Structure formats: C-alpha cells, structure tokens
Amino acid sequence: MDQIIMEIQQGLVDGDAEYVKDKTEAALGLEIGPEAIIKKALIPTMDKIGQEFREGEIYIPDVLMSSRAMHASLYVLKPLLTKAMSHHKGKVVIGTVAGDLHDIGKNMVTWSLQGEGYEVIDLGIDVPPASFVAAIRKCQPDILAMSALLTTTIGEMRNVIQEVTDEGLRDKVKIIVGGGPVTQDFADEVGANGYGKDIFGAIDVVNHILGRGSGYFGTSEV
Incomplete structure (x- = not known):
C-alpha cells in the first residue's frame, strides 16, 4: 500500500495526470479505498504543494499541473465517493x-x-x-x-x-x-x-x- 500511495504522491508533484490516473486505478485494484487514497496521497501532497507555492518555491504553472493531476485522480474516485457523500457541502x-x-x-x-x-x-x-x-x-x-x-x-x-x-x-x-x-x-x-x-x-x-x-x-x- 505504501508504495502505490507514494507513487500517486510523486505523480502529483510531477504534475503527471495520466500517471496519477493510472496509479489511482491500480490502488483501487489493490483494494485500497478511495477515502484512503484521498487522505494519504492527495490531501498531504496538495497541502505540501500549497505551502511551497505560498513560500515562492514553486509557481503557478507547477500548481496548475499538480491540480490537473489531482483532478485526474478525482475523476476516477468520484463515482465511488458519491455513495459516501450524502450531500454537497454547498x-x-x-x-x-x-x-x-x-x-x-x-x-x-x-x-x-x-x-x-x-x-x-x-x-x-x-x-x-x-x-x-x-x-x-x-x-x-x-x-x-x-x-x-x-x-x-x-x-x-x-x-x-x-x-x-x-x-x-x-x-x-x-x-x-x-x-x-x-x-x-x-x-x-x-x-x-x-x-x-x-x-x-x-x-x-x-x-x-x-x-x-x-x-x-x-x-x-x-
């Protein structure tokens, strides 16, 4: 589990949307739940990217690529998450x-x-x-x-x-x-x-x- 999570994290950092999509599908195939993928891979990595952006270590193009990679993962996960989300937050x-x-x-x-x-x-x-x-x-x-x-x-x-x-x-x-x-x-x-x-x-x-x-x-x- 740790290996595939780390691969998703690295894909987000690299801004490789196709890679992140493939690894997200692979994680699901290993019976890692969507909640675990979000909490262990997406949230901490995007938080780190956000902090680096605030501190001027990375720039808008880097954030954009990482955001697109995150979106690719969410595209795979959203149908599975729908059942767990009773309503939109707003x-x-x-x-x-x-x-x-x-x-x-x-x-x-x-x-x-x-x-x-x-x-x-x-x-x-x-x-x-x-x-x-x-x-x-x-x-x-x-x-x-x-x-x-x-x-x-x-x-x-x-x-x-x-x-x-x-x-x-x-x-x-x-x-x-x-x-x-x-x-x-x-x-x-x-x-x-x-x-x-x-x-x-x-x-x-x-x-x-x-x-x-x-x-x-x-x-x-x-």
Missing part, C-alpha cells in the same frame, strides 16, 4: 468578470472546490453583471466567486456587487473575489465577504464562510 457560482478572458486560476479553483465536495456552476470568462445576477436567481448558490486578472477589469467586481444589491439579492449570497491584482483592501472596499489570495486561499475562505472546515476535502466528507 453550491458555488464562479466566473471571470466582463472584459477579462483569463481562466487558468478560475479553473484551478473550480476543480479544487469540486474536489472539496462543492457543487460548482462555472459561468466561464467575460461574464457581465447581468449573467451573475441571473445565475444567482436560477441556481441559488451559497457563494458567488469572481475572478479578475487585469487591473483594468477588477472594477467589474464592484459593478457586479452593485447590481446584485440593486436586484435585492445581496443578502441571499456570500461573495468572494480573487485574482492577481485583487487585494484584501480591494475586497473590503467593494463589500465582498471574502478574498482568496490564491487557489488555496480561495478554498480556505469558502470553507470558512460556510463553516465547512479547512484544507483539501475537509475531514468530514470522506
């Missing part, structure tokens, strides 16, 4: 604001939130305020998450929050913001409920706002 609508076509960070947060047990509705890129409002009405999410990677587009976050307020929906949803030029001061200024400095910060703030614990997958859902 619902999140996410999108990159109008005028901004960047989606790498948003996608990383989406994948990670899904891995954490959240239902995520991804609106994509270049999303106007009206579309965010329509999604809140239709999906009734717990969290609205917005991303912006340009200094010229972060102002759209203010516009979205204003339109959500004007439509009488502000008390229906918690709003978090993130992206390269976004800061805690900016989040406070526009009236967001939370700010994610990076992918790991985004996961932490969603878990914190909804009282779902912290870290990848929490501890009570697997």
